[in-house]
Amino acid sequence: MAQKKWYVVWKGREQGIFDTWAECKKQVDGFENALYKSFESSEEAKIAYHAGAQSCFGKYRKAKPKLLDSKIIQQSMSVDAACSGNPGAMEYRGVHTETGEEIFHIGPLEMGTNNIGEFLAIVHALALLKKQQSNVPVYSDSANAITWVKKKKCNTLLEKCEANKIIFTLIERAENWLKNNTYTTAILKWNTKEWGEIPADFGRK
Numbered sequence: 001m002a003q004k005k006w007y008v009v010w011k012g013r014e015q016g017i018f019d020t021w022a023e024c025k026k027q028v029d030g031f032e033n034a035l036y037k038s039f040e041s042s043e044e045a046k047i048a049y050h051a052g053a054q055s056c057f058g059k060y061r062k063a064k065p066k067l068l069d070s071k072i073i074q075q076s077m078s079v080d081a082a083c084s085g086n087p088g089a090m091e092y093r094g095v096h097t098e099t100g101e102e103i104f105h106i107g108p109l110e111m112g113t114n115n116i117g118e119f120l121a122i123v124h125a126l127a128l129l130k131k132q133q134s135n136v137p138v139y140s141d142s143a144n145a146i147t148w149v150k151k152k153k154c155n156t157l158l159e160k161c162e163a164n165k166i167i168f169t170l171i172e173r174a175e176n177w178l179k180n181n182t183y184t185t186a187i188l189k190w191n192t193k194e195w196g197e198i199p200a201d202f203g204r205k
Contacts, residue, residue, distance in 0.1 A: 006045035010052065011035035017045045043169065050166045051106045069195045074098035077125050078139040078190065080200035081117025087158055090114070090167065092121035094128070095200045097139060104128065111164035116171065118145035119154050121200075123174040126183050137186040141198045146187055152178040 007018045012027035012034045019042075028034035039045040074097055081092035090112025093105040104124060107117070122145055125138045140146055148155050154171045158164070190198045 003040065005038045005040060006042050007036060007038050008045050008049045009034070009036040010049070017042070017049055047166055047169060050109055071191075072097065072139075072195060073137055073188070076137045076139055076188075077103060077129065078198050078200040079118070079121035079125050080141065080198050080202065081114050081121055082202035083112060083114040083117060084108070087111045087113050087164070090117045091202070092117040092124070093200055093202075094121060094125045094138075097199050100199050106170075109164070109167050109170075111158075111161060112167045113156060113158055115142065115144050115148075116154060116156050116158065116167060118142035119148045119156075120170055120174055122146065122149045122187060123177060126185050126187075127177055127181070129185050130181065130183050135184060137188050139188050139190045139198060141190040141192050141201075143189060146189060149178065149187060 004019075005021070007021060007024035009015055009018065009024060009027045012031050014027050016027075018024045018027070021038075024036060024038075028036050037048065039048060076097040077094050078097045079092065079094045081090065083090040089108035089110060091105065091107025091109065094103045095101060096103060106120070106124070118140060119142075122138060122140050126149075129136065129138070152175060154175060156171070160168045192198065
């Protein structure tokens with residue numbers, strides 16, 4: 001018996017999550033530049049739908065390269081988060097430090113905080129680099145998030161509600177990953193005072 005799948009359509013006649021291929025096909029068949037993907041659980045499908053197509057289809061945007069201090073390890077990944085309000089619409093991403101090329105980007109997600117985004121960004125980077133068997137370091141400008149990652153706990157005071165269920169699902173997955181995995185990736189503090197904004201910065205200050 002074939003395994004049950006859920007289908008996310010980000011771009012089609014109708015957007016949403018569909019629990020049969022027949023329903024998904026109605027939305028995407030013959031639709032120009034349709035964006036859709038199958039998932040093995042409804043939870044994964046919900047997270048992917050709210051995170052956006054870019055979270056599943058990789059690199060899609062390249063930031064303007066910056067001149068970097070010689071102390072910076074350029075062959076590395078830089079992560080950052082942004083939040084419109086506290087709590088508010090939260091997003092986070094990782095970029096190649098030297099080139100600014102975006103590697104992953106999640107969000108915006110409703111009712112999050114900047115600290116949560118910074119935490120999730122670091123863990124996302126750690127998991128991705130381990131999967132790729134890469135030993136490049138990760139830069140973050142958040143001392144709080146670095147501490148939370150080392151303690152394997154997102155120490156947020158944010159209360160869970162219907163609007164931010166997706167965020168708390170991501171937090172749980174990140175904490176479980178930290179508890180069940182080892183890694184050799186160095187997590188380094190970005191020195192904003194000396195080096196300027198981290199390359200992954202969203203430029204909203």
